Amino acid sequence: VSRVLLVGLGDVGLRAARQLVETEGIDRVLLAGHRNRTVAHLAETFGDRAEASEFRPGDALPEVDAVACALPDDLDVRVVTTAVEQGIPVASCADAAPTIDRLRALGPTARSREVTVALGCGLAPGLSDVLARHAASAFDEVDEIGVARFGCSGPASVASVRAERSAPARDWYDGAWRSTARPAEEIVWFPEPIGARDCRTVTAGVALLVDAFPGVPCVGVRLGEPQRRRIGVRRRVGDEGEWGATRVEVYGRRGRERAVVVYGVIEHTAVATGTVLALTAAQLCGAGGATIHRPGVHGLAALVDPVPFLAELASRGVRVATFEGAAVG
């Protein structure tokens, strides 16, 4: 009997909950949020497999096979730390660079306790890392990985993106860290309807890619400015939130030829993040078509086999495209 605890029932958590209760091989999904009454009601709407939990960040975790964490930064770190201490595999969708760094620091403890910690289980970092791994397998040697994302999944995500974009950025250039105090905006072409957006180099997610692709000399991540919500416009029930997109470019060599592979995803940001988080948590306990077990703290590029993962995501409605074209001047 596989039991998963989902902590955090915001925009991402709700989508992850729906995915988890519909995953074959998961018998029980424990839901934990900050309002008991709301959680009990939500558990009823998610059917027989869902159950309300009174877990709070900082408490001891209940007996489960995996934890999916959809909380903002500090709370996320508390839950992941507890999971590592108790030896329970955990998936986190935190996307802020300081949070990812704090979680990466748990690596030695996770390895010594034989626990797998999956970081950056969202659109980017997350699905973008899987696509980078998939693209890299098409080359003999990879020279450069570039990831860009547009879109946020909830207020905490908007705050995180704004903080990332306004902070000095670090990318991996020529095999070393390079800092830029005020990165310039650059246009990135996402699939329609997102299209061309100004994006700025950020630090978030770069370290996970550098860890997963040792030897690749250049790795960079860019983020687009979050959309401003129009004053007076409230979200309606059933609203899937704003559209988001990611674009992954991998440059490398096949024989003597230098080539590029470009992948893109367009989806509601919260839906994509919730689906990736749920699938990763499911695979941490052997459900969802594969088993993830690699003790330590890793991004998805180091944890999942891309093709079956992409197939499972496609069956859940999250689809990937490739760009076929060329610059003409």
Added chain:
Amino acid sequence: MKAFRRVMLVLGVAGIIGGVARFRSKTPVPRSQGGWRELEGPDFR
């Protein structure tokens, strides 16, 4: 009359600065051709 001239001068200078900023801040868009194709199994290439 003097106040009117000052207002006109301020508006004119603001317009020129705004126009210059508008044109200078436009990021050049590289031309490209092609399009997106959805990936399908079994190999998702």
